[in-house]
Amino acid sequence: MSDARGRLVVLISGRGRNLQAFIEATRDGRVRADIALVISNRADAAGLALAQAAGIPTQVISHRDYPTREAFDAQMVAAIGPHQPDLVLLAGFMRILTAGFIRAFEGRLLNIHPSLLPRYPGLDTHAKALANGDAEHGASVHLVTEELDGGPVLLQASLSVHADDDAQTLAARVMDEIETRIYPQVVAWMLGDELRFVDGQRRFRGRSLQQPLTARDLDPDFR
Numbered sequence: 001m002s003d004a005r006g007r008l009v010v011l012i013s014g015r016g017r018n019l020q021a022f023i024e025a026t027r028d029g030r031v032r033a034d035i036a037l038v039i040s041n042r043a044d045a046a047g048l049a050l051a052q053a054a055g056i057p058t059q060v061i062s063h064r065d066y067p068t069r070e071a072f073d074a075q076m077v078a079a080i081g082p083h084q085p086d087l088v089l090l091a092g093f094m095r096i097l098t099a100g101f102i103r104a105f106e107g108r109l110l111n112i113h114p115s116l117l118p119r120y121p122g123l124d125t126h127a128k129a130l131a132n133g134d135a136e137h138g139a140s141v142h143l144v145t146e147e148l149d150g151g152p153v154l155l156q157a158s159l160s161v162h163a164d165d166d167a168q169t170l171a172a173r174v175m176d177e178i179e180t181r182i183y184p185q186v187v188a189w190m191l192g193d194e195l196r197f198v199d200g201q202r203r204f205r206g207r208s209l210q211q212p213l214t215a216r217d218l219d220p221d222f223r
């Protein structure tokens with residue numbers, strides 16, 4: 001992947017702030033890639049307008065139009081395949097994917113999840129961190145496997161929970177201070193072959209990782 005510009009396909013369901021971070025990072029050269037296609041499973045996803053404003057092709061594939069998860073995922077595989085993406089990025093894509101979809105893009109399918117995995121897979125992560133009185137909260141970028149929010153974590157960054165945080169303020173800080181930085185960083189590293197997953201091992205710049213990378217590892221452009 002290291003020489004030519006990479007090709008990305010981004011899947012969204014909502015506002016598209018992570019998508020916007022990719023749009024900016026591909027434009028300013030921090031991520032050497034083009035976004036070939038943005039797919040949303042919801043026609044009303046605000047992120048679609050962000051893609052269109054950036055001149056990126058969009059496609060709506062509504063899960064409601066398909067009788068089963070398998071049929072929906074098969075349609076998505078058919079839509080993505082011709083673009084031959086180096087990476088398929090789940091960016092707030094709120095559907096559980098089938099094994100068939102995951103296998104089609106295994107090793108090049110990434111997700112961002114708004115918690116310090118393995119804490120709080122699933123929904124309402126910010127409220128759960130607050131309810132548990134956590135001092136630290138954050139987000140994780142991971143490879144997607146068949147276990148929900150359970151694939152190997154590549155990079156994870158945290159911030160301090162404030163005494164007056166509610167779920168909205170905490171979510172906004174995790175988005176602005178963490179998500180929009182760490183996800184493009186992981187993509188930049190993977191496209192440059194600096195971060196790889198080989199034989200079940202995470203490898204970063206030639207060494208095996210025993211733990212996820214953290215904010216300390218971010219390149220200056222992403223801090």
Ligand code: GAR
Pocket residue numbers: 012013014015016017018019047091092093094112113114122139149175179
């Ligand atoms: C982000 O916080 C992302 O981490 C989360 O959805 C939000 C999407 O926001 N994803 C998940 O919870 C996946 N399990 P965005 O559409 O503005 O990027």
